[in-house]
Structures are given as structure tokens and as C-alpha cells.
Amino acid sequence: MNPTQLCFETICVEHRRFSILMPYHEARLNRTRQLLWASREPLALRDCLEVPDYVDNDKHKCRVTYGEEIVKVEWEKYHPRTIRSLRVVEANYLDYAFKYKDRRALDFLYDQRGSYDDVLIIKDGLITDSSYANVALFNGTGWYTPEQPILAGTQRAYLLNEGVIVPRAIRASEVSDYRHIKLFNAMLPWQDAPMATVEN
Numbered sequence: 001m002n003p004t005q006l007c008f009e010t011i012c013v014e015h016r017r018f019s020i021l022m023p024y025h026e027a028r029l030n031r032t033r034q035l036l037w038a039s040r041e042p043l044a045l046r047d048c049l050e051v052p053d054y055v056d057n058d059k060h061k062c063r064v065t066y067g068e069e070i071v072k073v074e075w076e077k078y079h080p081r082t083i084r085s086l087r088v089v090e091a092n093y094l095d096y097a098f099k100y101k102d103r104r105a106l107d108f109l110y111d112q113r114g115s116y117d118d119v120l121i122i123k124d125g126l127i128t129d130s131s132y133a134n135v136a137l138f139n140g141t142g143w144y145t146p147e148q149p150i151l152a153g154t155q156r157a158y159l160l161n162e163g164v165i166v167p168r169a170i171r172a173s174e175v176s177d178y179r180h181i182k183l184f185n186a187m188l189p190w191q192d193a194p195m196a197t198v199e200n
Helices: 022-037 104-110 154-162 172-177
Strands: 007-014 060-066 070-077 086-090 118-123 126-130 134-138 143-146 166-168 180-184 195-197
Touching: 007 022, 022 060, 022 154, 104 118, 126 134, 126 143, 126 172, 134 154, 143 154, 154 180
Parallel strands: 086 118, 143 166
Antiparallel strands: 007 060, 060 070, 118 126, 134 143, 134 180, 180 195
């Protein structure tokens, strides 16, 4: 844990409305504030944010940077990435349990993708996440997400609560047992999540 680092939340706004994941963002922000800065007074995140006039109906990112208190709110039109292939990389040292603003360790892994679109991070022999999204794998009967992701995302928490995905320890050596992999995060709801075959 490093309380000197700032953290952030990326909240989806579409048609000038905040995502249904707002309670999950608020819960993670306040949990992080409590663990890193011993903040006892929770923030009502929705009360701290107002969609500015220049944000139109398109999908936007609302990026909230915070420490013990919110320090910056930024707005940016969202442009989804095209993901068709993933390169497997190992990172047994990686620790990103909190959504730190400093993403250099993840960027370093992303830079190893070569001709692939993103990386699939393996830690201690287990599948975790891509560089920017949680993942789930389909084995023909159900979708399974790694039990121990690098970062437990808000979309992941929602999908677990809805029963869409099931947590499971998935070893890198077991990938061939699955057919497809989906990448999802706060900006990519399940129905829009890019999907690739395991062969890719």
C-alpha cells in the first residue's frame, strides 16, 4: 500500500447520465480512501460530480483523481480499442490492487504486446487481467473470470452480482479448455465487450 500515490475512478457517462456502476465506483473509492488514507468520512461521489454543458450524448469518460479527497475531475470522449488478439506476458511481481494513477507497471507490460492488440497478464501461473480490462473465458457452458484479478473492477463486481460470470482459478496451462475470452471494464459493459477466440 502506498498512500503517497493518487488513485482514480473512470466512470462511464452516456446520454449525459452516469453509469449504473456509480454505486460500485463510490464503494471502491471510499474503501480505497479508508485503506490508504484512513479516511473515516465517506464521500457521496454522485453529489461531487456534475456533467458539464460541453459533454454531449456520446459516451464519455469521467475520470476522478483522488487521495484523501477528490483533487481533479476530467471529461473525455470515449474511443474504444479494437481487440482481436492478446499476447501472454508474465508479471509475478505486479501489485496493482488499488487503482493507482501511476500505471507505469501496466504500461510496461502493454508495451510488450508486439503485433498483438493487448496483453494477457499471467501471475504465479494464473490468468489475471489484460492491461486495461478484466477478462472472462467461455468453456462452452459458462463464463468464468479469474478469482484473483490484478484489479477487481466495478464492471466485474456488477457481473458477479448479476450471476453473468463465475470466479475460478484459471491456470495459464488450462487456456485450451476454453473457447473465447471477453475483455470488460467500466467503459465496456458486457454486451459491448470485445471478444477473441482463445487461439488468438
